[in-house]
Amino acid sequence: MPELPEVETVVRGLRPCLEGRVIIGVRHGPKRLRHPWSPAWGGQLRGRRVESVERRAKWIVICLEGGAALLVHLGMTGQLTILPAAEPLGDHTHLRFGLNDGNDLRYRDIRRFGGAEFHPDRKSWTARFEAALIGPEPWDMPASLWEERILGGDRPVKSILLDQKVIAGLGNIYADESLHKARIHPQRPGKSLARVEAARLLSAARRILEQAIEAGGTTLRDYVDVNGRPGRNQLRLAVYGRFGKPCQDCGQGVRRMVISGRSAHYCPGCQPRAARKSGGSRVIP
DNA sequence: ATGCAGTCCTGTAAGC
């Protein structure tokens, strides 16, 4: 499931393959994507040179000359890969962008929760993000705003972390991992957290995301980078997908519960339901 | 205003 580290890994992989290339042809499949592709966009893309590739939240922003941009969201199972144009189309390939170097940029998405959008100018695509009210990137989050949003929330802290309007980029895996690292139970209401816990949670989330980027993302099933290779961060997961297995910090069995319709994994030993009175006094191995 | 449940979509795996 592509979250911030997977999207960042794809963006970094795309840069050397796309920057300076010209899109010479666009073809789309018959199936409707979550973000439907408009046939008119093909003509607007043809002949445009790629200037840069950026990331905003879980969106890939392919910046084109003239201020236009191709936005791609990978949804649940989206893959953006670079392949020689002669390579046969695999199953579930919905979009194919021919490049002037003989390669294709291809969008494959089994569950079709993602998709791509063309925006003709910078104003159009920045407005797209503004309308969605996407929160700050984790490293740009001001401490005061973070405190306000966590401590002011009645929801379980896990739900707050998953809310892209609060903070951009966390999904189910890294929300669970961040809460474990910060030693906070996922079901605690945001407003029950001490200020020191809120601060610990933000620094834990940043660290978890940085480590996952270093490891090239987490591959549990479908995620691959632009070269079709899986990530390595799945080997580092402390709680996600480890239901029943012993916590590597304390040995207690990892538990699973459903919060807002999503699975939440946590360690009952490291993440007690009630806040510790003496926060920060415990020695972390 | 706020938070929650329901929805989309298909491959995989469990269950009968």
Add this chain to the structure above:
DNA sequence: TGCTTACAGGACTGCA
């Protein structure tokens, strides 16, 4: 063995 069913979840909609 073959079929049915539950499950995975990002982002959005609609409802209370």
